[in-house]
Amino acid sequence: MKNYFYIFILLFTVFYSCRNDFDFESSTGNLAFSKDTVYLDTVFTNIGSSTYTLKVYNKSNKNISIPKIQLGNGNNSKYRLMVDGVPGKVFEGVEMLAKDSMYIFIEVTADVIDTDPTDFLYTDTILFGEGSQTQEVELVTLIQDAYFIYPQRTQNPDESFTYETINLGIDNDGNPIEIRGTVLDETDPINGNELHMTNLKPYVIYGYAVVPSNKTLIVDAGARVHFHAESGLIVANNASLQVNGTLSNTDDLENEVIFEGDRLEPNFSEIPGQWGTIWLTKGSVNNTITNLTLKNATVGFLVTGNDETNIPTLTMNNVQIYNSSNVGILARTGNITGSNIVINNSGQSSLACTFGGNYDFTHCTFANYWPTPNQTAIVIDDYDGNPIYALTQANFNNCLIYSSTNYSISLKKEGSDSNFNYQFNNCLIKFNDFSNQFSSHPEYQFTGSKYTNCLIATNSNTNKPDFKNPNDNQLYIGENSAAKGSADFNFSSGTNDILGYPRINPTDIGAYNFTIFD
Structure with missing residues (x-):
């Protein structure tokens, strides 16, 4: 018993000395x-x-x-x-x-x-x-401060909420397809005319905002539109979107229209996939986009179908699309005309002209420096080759098409030659067929009639574009660029580059005139 007493005294002494170490x-x-x-x-x-x-x-x-x-x-x-x-x-x-x-x-x-x-x-x-x-x-x-556009909600007896939804049709089982969203209103009691977005203060959209049939959403120069996660814009049948940005005088892009996510912290400024898409549905008409920068979406523009006329469903000029987690522009049987378009850093493809359609692009820069080994800059296909998915035309004039991977273009033809029409004129294209697996493929014979005066970058040392910093979406070309002076001036006469500088002969391939870097 005496031994137990000494052990107790010893433990007490040790414990007490430890407690002194934690006096505060x-x-x-x-x-x-x-x-x-x-x-x-x-x-x-x-x-x-x-x-x-x-x-x-x-x-x-x-x-x-x-x-x-x-x-x-x-x-x-x-x-x-x-x-x-x-x-x-x-x-x-x-x-x-x-x-x-x-x-x-x-x-x-x-x-x-x-x-x-x-x-x-x-x-x-x-x-x-x-x-x-x-x-x-x-x-x-x-x-x-901002204008907030969001779906209404109704509280249920169990204290949960039912949100306003948009019906997108039915699935293969006959069930309705619905997403959370609201229809833009010309006489909203809080925001006023939501179909005319001004530059007075930003707009923040939750869910999908719908431009209803027979209405036009007008976006003024200098407007800022921010989308929350899983949000976007839908342009309905017979509806239109008009983005009326103008050239800016400073790096603040004060006259540019900007579509991006609603996280304003610098750490989020270049994070892909923060919001959904701008969806131009089948039947939307007369969509015009000028001087727009669109960033950090899942799909920048989703263009589904066209109005079966010679008038483009979508006309774009001076448009920049960056950091799309899937595709910059995804067109399905689209009808698009574009000039001075710049797209970069897309998870799959910067431009996808799928299910055929009608496309005409001049002085565009389609790049892709997404940090994976499988992405490309341009994809063109006719789906399963059915004539309803015919590629009526896909013209690329004075365009710079480049990626960090070996193949910047992917042409997938399933139907007849007569229903798969494409043409590259005075373009710089990266296609590094290092293993010669495409040497006999009919779509990649770059000396054929479908490739007129094109420069092909067959490795990392030939026909380099000399981008300033493509990983940071700085796609200006330098004075050592192979694109310098290599364009066809017949497509350039009377036009300006994306920064507003006149194009003079000889002119440069891509959206930018060459510049001398600092």
């Missing part, structure tokens, strides 16, 4: 921080921000207890904190070990009316400690 003294205001000010990037009014972090350091040799960590505006603050895994706005007795650190996570959801009316900034502080030893870190967020 009150903080004396000597904390260090990873930032003096935390800038939570621009968010829309009443839309939650991303989560930002602040690291707090106890650089002393003592364990400390911070008497209080709190937001300057206390429980009235629009900011939210998480300290040591606990959410809140006021925390007391927060302990830190010697030479240790901890993360504080910060979010905000604020209304534009909460901001300073002179600069639309919403600010607060995080206070550490009390009295004269209080330290603080500033919090700053720019809140941007």
Whole structure:
């Protein structure tokens, strides 16, 4: 029994000495921080921000207890904190070990009316400690007002919600195909005329917004349209979309129309697949797109069917499409005319002219530097070869077609030659058939009549486009580009490049005139 008593005394002594190691003294205001000010990037009014972090350091040799960590505006603050895994706005007795650190996570959801009316900034502080030893870190967020377009919802008896939906037809089993969305209204009680999008403040769309039959959505120069996840725009039968951007004078693209996601933080500025698509359905007419930049969609434009006339369903000029997780422009039996189109970084193909159709592109740059080994710049097919999917024409004049993979074009013909009509005139095309697997393929005989005066990049050292930085969507061509002076001026006379500079003879292949890089 005596031995057990000595063991107990020994354990008590060890335990007590360990407890001394975890004594905490009150903080004396000597904390260090990873930032003096935390800038939570621009968010829309009443839309939650991303989560930002602040690291707090106890650089002393003592364990400390911070008497209080709190937001300057206390429980009235629009900011939210998480300290040591606990959410809140006021925390007391927060302990830190010697030479240790901890993360504080910060979010905000604020209304534009909460901001300073002179600069639309919403600010607060995080206070550490009390009295004269209080330290603080500033919090700053720019809140941007917007028009919000979203499907209405109705609360059910079980407190769930039923949302407004759009009917897209029926599936093979006769069941309705519905997606969450709303029809744009000329007399919306909050937004006014939703079929005329101005540049007064941005538009944020939740779900799919529909341009109804016999109506036209007009988008003014300088307008900004933001799409939430799984959102987009649908142009219905006999409806039209007119995007009326103009050339800008600065890098801010102040006159350009921009379609992109609704996450405004810099970390999201180039992330693909943040929203759905712009869908021009079969029967939509007279769609015109001028000076538009479209970014970070799943499919940039989905063009299904045409109106069976000689008038293009879609006319595009000065259009840039970047970071589409699937396809930049996906046309199915489309009827498209385009000039000065630039597409890059698409998960599958930058341009897909599928199920036949009618296409005419001049001075376009179709590139694809998506970081996988299987993507391409252009795909053309006639589906199963049925005459209803005939490729009436696919003309590419003075176009630059290039990818980070070996094959920038893919031509898939299933029907007769007479129903598969394509023509490349004075184009620069990358096609590196390193294993000669296509050497006898009839569609890739680049000296044939379907390829007039084309430059073929058969390896990485020949006929290089000399892009400035294609991985960052900078597809200007330099003075050493093979595209320089290699275009047919008959397709160029009287036109400007995508930046508004006149084309002079000899002119350059692609959407850009060559430039001398810094």
